[in-house]
Amino acid sequence: MHDLIQSREELDFESLATEITERLRWLGGFGRDSTGGVSRLLYSEEWDAAQLALKDWMETEGFVARYDEIGNLSGIVEGTDTSETILTGSHIDTVTNGGLYDGQFGIVAGILAIKYLKKYHGQPIRNLEIVSLAEEEGSRFPYAFWGSKNIVGTANRKDVEMIKDFNGIPFVKAMNESGYTFRDETKAPRQDLKAFVEIHVEQGNVLETEKKSVGVVHSIVGQRRFTIEVTGEANHAGTTPMGYRKDAVYAASHMIYDLISLAKRLGDPLVMTVGKMEVSPNIVNVVPGKVIFTVDVRHTDKKAIVQFTEMLTKNINDKSNEHAVQTSIDMWLDADPVPMDTKIVEIIENQCKKNDLNYKLMHSGAGHDAQIFAETVPTAMLFVPSRDGISHNPAEYTEPADLAEGVKALIATLYELAYLE
Numbered sequence: 573m574h575d576l577i578q579s580r581e582e583l584d585f586e587s588l589a590t591e592i593t594e595r596l597r598w599l600g601g602f603g604r605d606s607t608g609g610v611s612r613l614l615y616s617e618e619w620d621a622a623q624l625a626l627k628d629w630m631e632t633e634g635f636v637a638r639y640d641e642i643g644n645l646s647g648i649v650e651g652t653d654t655s656e657t658i659l660t661g662s663h664i665d666t667v668t669n670g671g672l673y674d675g676q677f678g679i680v681a682g683i684l685a686i687k688y689l690k691k692y693h694g695q696p697i698r699n700l701e702i703v704s705l706a707e708e709e710g711s712r713f714p715y716a717f718w719g720s721k722n723i724v725g726t727a728n729r730k731d732v733e734m735i736k737d738f739n740g741i742p743f744v745k746a747m748n749e750s751g752y753t754f755r756d757e758t759k760a761p762r763q764d765l766k767a768f769v770e771i772h773v774e775q776g777n778v779l780e781t782e783k784k785s786v787g788v789v790h791s792i793v794g795q796r797r798f799t800i801e802v803t804g805e806a807n808h809a810g811t812t813p814m815g816y817r818k819d820a821v822y823a824a825s826h827m828i829y830d831l832i833s834l835a836k837r838l839g840d841p842l843v844m845t846v847g848k849m850e851v852s853p854n855i856v857n858v859v860p861g862k863v864i865f866t867v868d869v870r871h872t873d874k875k876a877i878v879q880f881t882e883m884l885t886k887n888i889n890d891k892s893n894e895h896a897v898q899t900s901i902d903m904w905l906d907a908d909p910v911p912m913d914t915k916i917v918e919i920i921e922n923q924c925k926k927n928d929l930n931y932k933l934m935h936s937g938a939g940h941d942a943q944i945f946a947e948t949v950p951t952a953m954l955f956v957p958s959r960d961g962i963s964h965n966p967a968e969y970t971e972p973a974d975l976a977e978g979v980k981a982l983i984a985t986l987y988e989l990a991y992l993e
């Protein structure tokens with residue numbers, strides 16, 4: 573393996589980097605919008621065309637390509653033992669006005685990795701499969717991870733039967749018009765999946781800041797989201813003396829200042845964000861009677877999230893008393909952290925060491941399809957840097973040399989998983 577990705581006559585590093593960037597540009601042509609970004613929403617014409625183009629490419633490389641019922645597209649190189657599959661993949665749906673890297677890099681990387689493994693090592697022991705998942709972003713319909721959830725059998729028809737996109741088009745109609753239908757929910761999910769490895773852009777600035785080319789993800793953070801409503805008393809801004817006020821903005825800002833300071837003290841990997849705030853009546857000359865704000869808190873350890881919740885509750889109650897306001901706390905999202913499979917993480921780390929890759933062991937602060945697979949399939953993830961941490965934006969960028977290092981890590985990992993006894 574060492575030789576495969578290091579010797580220049582077998583796999584030229586510069587030509588790999590060029591091949592990746594050319595393929596990203598090619599794939600980004602499907603759904604290219606007027607601002608230079610990519611808008612490719614699930615079951616849209618652009619998405620259908622991109623999936624079809626990928627199918628052609630897979631077939632050109634000699635993979636067996638097929639869609640499942642809902643539109644997940646797979647390219648397969650059969651192993652000598654067809655009962656076991658090593659899966660890699662990601663998604664090609666984007667946010668509106670997204671970039672060239674989020675999601676589609678994982679598809680380009682997976683196809684190229686399998687292409688080179690097939691070329692230099694021939695038939696694997698276990699099937700090698702690249703999957704272009706039918707939806708991850710939740711950017712057209714209010715539902716995320718439709719593709720991966722269908723593969724592991726946790727998506728249900730009733731979850732999407734009533735939902736519509738922003739133009740009022742029902743999910744089911746869009747799916748049918750693309751040529752897909754629901755999977756048979758009475759059938760057991762696939763039993764052949766022995767590993768899932770996803771490569772993705774980091775969407776943060778850790779790798780760039782630390783000058784690393786590859787991230788080996790050991791866990792995906794858990795998160796809780798809250799809406800906090802602070803009710804004081806709206807009053808005239810001129811005639812109500814400062815001492816007689818129940819100012820909801822004053823109380824809420826005291827809470828927010830304390831909570832963010834606390835999060836800073838606790839530090840990495842805890843992150844906490846107040847991203848949304850509504851003030852009412854939101855008028856220049858009225859003492860605000862109500863503030864509604866959100867809190868998003870994430871950590872790789874559930875205990876730390878629970879502990880932060882307790883501190884948050886205590887702080888908000890104390891500040892409510894101090895400011896003589898009423899407060900309610902509504903926790904509406906509670907997702908557990910998802911550890912990656914320790915054996916696969918170890919394999920990836922060893923391969924990175926062996927192949928002299930410039931890597932960092934890290935967690936993912938964002939959600940990915942890998943967390944859906946991880947429920948039932950041994951799963952791990954690789955990251956490559958995102959310039960300035962930017963994603964979901966046409967300005968997404970990763971240096972070609974880093975993309976190539978990421979693909980090298982994927983090749984080495986898939987080799988160990990699919991070719992070794």
Ligand SMILES: [Zn+2]
Pocket residue numbers: 663674675708772
């Ligand atoms: Zn993504």
